[in-house]
Amino acid sequence: MDNETIAQAQTLQRVFAKLVQYHHKNARRRREKPVITVPQFRALMVIRALEKSSIRDIALALGVSNPSASTMVERLVEMGLLCRVTNPADRRRVEVTLSPLARRRASSIEDKLLSSHAALTKAIGPAATKKWVEVFLEIEQALDSGLAES
Numbered sequence: 001m002d003n004e005t006i007a008q009a010q011t012l013q014r015v016f017a018k019l020v021q022y023h024h025k026n027a028r029r030r031r032e033k034p035v036i037t038v039p040q041f042r043a044l045m046v047i048r049a050l051e052k053s054s055i056r057d058i059a060l061a062l063g064v065s066n067p068s069a070s071t072m073v074e075r076l077v078e079m080g081l082l083c084r085v086t087n088p089a090d091r092r093r094v095e096v097t098l099s100p101l102a103r104r105r106a107s108s109i110e111d112k113l114l115s116s117h118a119a120l121t122k123a124i125g126p127a128a129t130k131k132w133v134e135v136f137l138e139i140e141q142a143l144d145s146g147l148a149e150s
Contacts, residue, residue, distance in 0.1 A: 026116045036079070041109070043072050044081060044098065048106055052095040081105070 036044070039062075046061040047053055053061075059069035073096055076082040081102035087093040098106065121129040141147075 022116065022120065026112070026119075036076075036081070040072060040076060040081075043069075043076065044102055044106055047082065047096055048098050048103075052097055054093060054095065058096065076102075 043058060043062060046058060050057055050061065055066055055070050055073060058073065059066045062069060064072075073082055073084070077084055081099055083097050083099050085095050085097065087095050121132075124132070
C-alpha cells in the first residue's frame with residue numbers, strides 16, 4: 001500500500017472511532033446504561049437480518065468461530081433476547097431468532113441511532129451529507145460485491 005492509501009485508511013479509522021464515541025456520548029446524555037455489548041448488538045442485528053439462522057450462519061456473518069458464536073447466543077438467550085428452536089425438518093439443526101423483547105429493543109436502539117445521525121447530518125449540512133451518503137453507498141457496494149476483500 002502506498003502512503004496516501006495508508007493515510008486515508010487511518011483517517012477513516014479515526015473518524016469511525018469518533019462516530020462511535022459520539023453515539024456513546026449521546027447515550028450517556030440520555031442517561032442510558034448499555035444493557036448489551038457492541039458485539040452482542042451486532043449479533044442481534046445479524047440475526048434480525050437473517051431472520052432464522054444457525055450458529056454457523058451467525059459465526060460466518062460475524063467473522064467469529066462457531067464456539068464464540070454459540071457462547072454469545074447462549075448469553076443472549078439467557079438475557080431473553082434470543083430464542084433457540086429445533087428445526088422440525090432437521091432435528092440436528094437449531095434455529096436462532098430474536099425474541100419479541102429483542103425486536104422491540106432493536107427498533108428502539110435503531111431509532112436512537114437514527115436520531116443521532118440526523119443531528120449529525122444537520123450539523124454538517126446538506127452538501128456534506130449528500131457526499132457522505134454517496135461514499136457510504138459506494139462502500140456498501142464494494143463490500144456486497146466482494147471488491148473490498150483483503
